[in-house]
Amino acid sequence: MICHANELDLTLPFDQDLLDSMTRIRDSEINSERNQNLEYFAEGLGESFNWDNILTHQRSNGSLFNSPATTAAAVIHGQDNKCFEYLQSLLIIFKAWVPNTYPLDIYTRLCLIDIIQGLGIGRYFQSEFYSILEETYRLWQLKEEEIFADISCCAMAFRLLRSRGFEVSSDALAPYAEKDHVSLQTAGVGTILELYRASHIRINEEETTLEAINDWTTTFLKEQLLSKTILDKKLEKQVEYELKNFHGILERVGNRQMIELYDVDNYQIRKTAYRCPTIYNKDFLVFSRQDFNVGQAQNQKELQEFERWYVDCRLDTLKYARDVKNICHFLASSIFADPQLSDARLSYAKTILLVLCADDFFDHYGSREQSYEILQLVKEWNEKSDVVYGSKEVEIIFKAVYRTVNDYAEKAYVEQGRCVKHHLINLWVELLTCFMKELDSWWDEATMNLDEYLSFSRVTIGAKICTLTSIHFIGVRLSDDMILSQECTSMCMHVGIVDRLLNDIQTFKREEKERKLNGMSILKEVHKDEEIAVSEMRKVVEYNRRKLFKIGYQRGTILPKECKDVFLETCKMGYYVYCSGDEFTSPRQMMDDMSSLIHLPLKVI
CATH class of the missing domain: 1.50.10.130 (Terpene synthase, N-terminal domain)
Structure with missing residues (x-):
C-alpha cells in the first residue's frame, strides 16, 4: 500500500528512514531460503513477487488461501476471473468491509x-x-x-x-x-x-x-x-x-x-x-455470568446442608478425621454443573467424605479387629443399640454410612422408579473388603505385583463408589443391565487405576516412611530406580486414561452419555487433586478455585 501511495505521489506522514528499513526487511525475507510461505503474504510484496505461479494455490471458491487480501492482489497483477468472482461475492455479503479469512x-x-x-x-x-x-x-x-x-x-x-x-x-x-x-x-x-x-x-x-x-x-x-x-x-x-x-x-x-x-x-x-x-x-457473556451465579447460590445452600449432615452424623467428633468437608463439597460442585442436580452433588460429596473417614480409620487409627467389625456391620446392614459397638469410632462411621445410604436409596427409588439399596450396599461391602485387603497386606508384609495390588487398590481410591452412587441422580433411568454391563465395569476399572496411581505417585514418599503398600514401591522394587518407576507408572496411567476416554466418547452404547461424563470428570478430578501434590492433604490451588467457584460471585454486566 505504501508503494502504491508513492506511485501516486501521495505524501505519507511516516519517517523515510523507517520506510526504507521496512523495505529492506521485506526484500530480505523475499530472498531468504527459510521463508517458504511468501504466497500467503503476496499482497505485501508487490512487483517484487513472482505472480506467475500464484494461481497454483487457488481454491475451488476462486480464492487464494481463502484470503481476500491475497486474492485482491492477484486480481490486480493477473486479472483472474475466478478471483474476481470470489471478491464480488464478498462485497455482496459484507458490503464495505471483509474479514481476513473467508469462508468462515x-x-x-x-x-x-x-x-x-x-x-x-x-x-x-x-x-x-x-x-x-x-x-x-x-x-x-x-x-x-x-x-x-x-x-x-x-x-x-x-x-x-x-x-x-x-x-x-x-x-x-x-x-x-x-x-x-x-x-x-x-x-x-x-x-x-x-x-x-x-x-x-x-x-x-x-x-x-x-x-x-x-x-x-x-x-x-x-x-x-x-x-x-x-x-x-x-x-x-x-x-x-x-x-x-x-x-x-x-x-x-x-x-x-x-x-x-x-x-x-x-x-x-x-x-x-x-x-x-x-x-x-x-x-453470551451476560447469560453465562447469570447462570454461573445461579449455580453458585445453589452450591452455597448445599454447603450449608452438607455441614448440617456432617454434624448430624457426629463426624465432627472423630478426632482423627481430616477436615475436608469443604474440599469434598467443592469437588462434587466442580463435576455437576446443572443447579438442578443437587442430589447428585451431595451424594458424591458425602460419599467422598465417608470414604476418607473410613480410609483414615483403617489405615491409621483403628485396630485390625475394629476395621473388620465395620465391614461385618455393613454386611449385616442392621442398626444396633449403642452397647453392641466395639468403639465410638466404629459406631459413628457405621451409622453415618448406614443412614446416608438409606437416605439416598429412598431418593433413588423416586428417581429411578425401583429399589437400588442392594446395589448401594454392595458398593460399600466391596470398598470395605478392599480396605481390609490393604490392611492385611500391610500387617502381613505381603509382596505382590502391580496387577495384584491394583485389584483392590483401584477400588479403595473411591472413584467407583462415588460415581456409581451419584449417577442415580442425574436425570436418567438406569437398569441393572447398565450398571452391571462390561462397559460400566471397564470404566470403573480404568478410572480407579488412573486415580489410584496418580495418588500413589504423589504420596509415595510419605507412605514409604509409614511402610505402607504403594504402587510406586512395587515398581521401584522391580526397576531399582525411582525415576524409571515414575515413568513406568505414568505410562500405565496414560494407557488407562486413553481406554477410559475411548469408552466415554463412544456413541450408541448401553451406558448413557450423562453417566459416562461423570466417569470422565472423576478421572479429571484425579489429575486435578494429584497434579503436583496431594490437594486433600495440603490444598493450595484448590483453595483459590474453591473461593472462585463457591464464594465469589461474578459481576453481571
Missing part, C-alpha cells in the same frame, strides 16, 4: 460450540450442537476444503467430533506432526493452542501423530510464555492455564476461567483486525 461458516459454528460449552451454558443448546456436528461430520467425510485447508478449523473439528463420539481419524492432522511443516508466521499462537488441545484427544496407542503434535506444541507454547511474546494477555493466561494441567481441568473450574477471559471486544489480528460478532457476543 464451519469454523464459526465450531467456535460457537467450543465457546458456549466453555462458558458453562452448553446444556441449553445440546440439540443445536448435535445438528452442527452432524453436518460437520458429513463435510469431514467429504474432505471439505474449508475444514482441511485451515489448521485451526481442522484441529477444532477433530477435537469436537471425536469427543462427541464421531469416528474421525487423527491422520487428518498428520501434515502438522512436525513443527517445520507448520508456518508459524501465518498460524499464530491461537492456532498452535488449538493443535495442542487436539493432541490430547488421543484414545489409541498407535496415534503417533497426536503424540508428535503434543510434543512440539507443548515446547513451542512454553517457549512463548517464557519469552513473553504473546501480545494478547488473555490468550497468554489461557495458554498458561491449559499447559499447567490439561487433563485436570474440572468443568466448572474451567467455566469460571473461560468466563473471566472471554472478551467480547476480541479482535483477531493477522493480516487485518477482525472481530466476529457471532463468536464474541455480549449476550
Whole structure:
C-alpha cells in the first residue's frame, strides 16, 4: 500500500528512514531460503513477487488461501476471473468491509460450540450442537476444503467430533506432526493452542501423530510464555492455564476461567483486525455470568446442608478425621454443573467424605479387629443399640454410612422408579473388603505385583463408589443391565487405576516412611530406580486414561452419555487433586478455585 501511495505521489506522514528499513526487511525475507510461505503474504510484496505461479494455490471458491487480501492482489497483477468472482461475492455479503479469512461458516459454528460449552451454558443448546456436528461430520467425510485447508478449523473439528463420539481419524492432522511443516508466521499462537488441545484427544496407542503434535506444541507454547511474546494477555493466561494441567481441568473450574477471559471486544489480528460478532457476543457473556451465579447460590445452600449432615452424623467428633468437608463439597460442585442436580452433588460429596473417614480409620487409627467389625456391620446392614459397638469410632462411621445410604436409596427409588439399596450396599461391602485387603497386606508384609495390588487398590481410591452412587441422580433411568454391563465395569476399572496411581505417585514418599503398600514401591522394587518407576507408572496411567476416554466418547452404547461424563470428570478430578501434590492433604490451588467457584460471585454486566 505504501508503494502504491508513492506511485501516486501521495505524501505519507511516516519517517523515510523507517520506510526504507521496512523495505529492506521485506526484500530480505523475499530472498531468504527459510521463508517458504511468501504466497500467503503476496499482497505485501508487490512487483517484487513472482505472480506467475500464484494461481497454483487457488481454491475451488476462486480464492487464494481463502484470503481476500491475497486474492485482491492477484486480481490486480493477473486479472483472474475466478478471483474476481470470489471478491464480488464478498462485497455482496459484507458490503464495505471483509474479514481476513473467508469462508468462515464451519469454523464459526465450531467456535460457537467450543465457546458456549466453555462458558458453562452448553446444556441449553445440546440439540443445536448435535445438528452442527452432524453436518460437520458429513463435510469431514467429504474432505471439505474449508475444514482441511485451515489448521485451526481442522484441529477444532477433530477435537469436537471425536469427543462427541464421531469416528474421525487423527491422520487428518498428520501434515502438522512436525513443527517445520507448520508456518508459524501465518498460524499464530491461537492456532498452535488449538493443535495442542487436539493432541490430547488421543484414545489409541498407535496415534503417533497426536503424540508428535503434543510434543512440539507443548515446547513451542512454553517457549512463548517464557519469552513473553504473546501480545494478547488473555490468550497468554489461557495458554498458561491449559499447559499447567490439561487433563485436570474440572468443568466448572474451567467455566469460571473461560468466563473471566472471554472478551467480547476480541479482535483477531493477522493480516487485518477482525472481530466476529457471532463468536464474541455480549449476550453470551451476560447469560453465562447469570447462570454461573445461579449455580453458585445453589452450591452455597448445599454447603450449608452438607455441614448440617456432617454434624448430624457426629463426624465432627472423630478426632482423627481430616477436615475436608469443604474440599469434598467443592469437588462434587466442580463435576455437576446443572443447579438442578443437587442430589447428585451431595451424594458424591458425602460419599467422598465417608470414604476418607473410613480410609483414615483403617489405615491409621483403628485396630485390625475394629476395621473388620465395620465391614461385618455393613454386611449385616442392621442398626444396633449403642452397647453392641466395639468403639465410638466404629459406631459413628457405621451409622453415618448406614443412614446416608438409606437416605439416598429412598431418593433413588423416586428417581429411578425401583429399589437400588442392594446395589448401594454392595458398593460399600466391596470398598470395605478392599480396605481390609490393604490392611492385611500391610500387617502381613505381603509382596505382590502391580496387577495384584491394583485389584483392590483401584477400588479403595473411591472413584467407583462415588460415581456409581451419584449417577442415580442425574436425570436418567438406569437398569441393572447398565450398571452391571462390561462397559460400566471397564470404566470403573480404568478410572480407579488412573486415580489410584496418580495418588500413589504423589504420596509415595510419605507412605514409604509409614511402610505402607504403594504402587510406586512395587515398581521401584522391580526397576531399582525411582525415576524409571515414575515413568513406568505414568505410562500405565496414560494407557488407562486413553481406554477410559475411548469408552466415554463412544456413541450408541448401553451406558448413557450423562453417566459416562461423570466417569470422565472423576478421572479429571484425579489429575486435578494429584497434579503436583496431594490437594486433600495440603490444598493450595484448590483453595483459590474453591473461593472462585463457591464464594465469589461474578459481576453481571
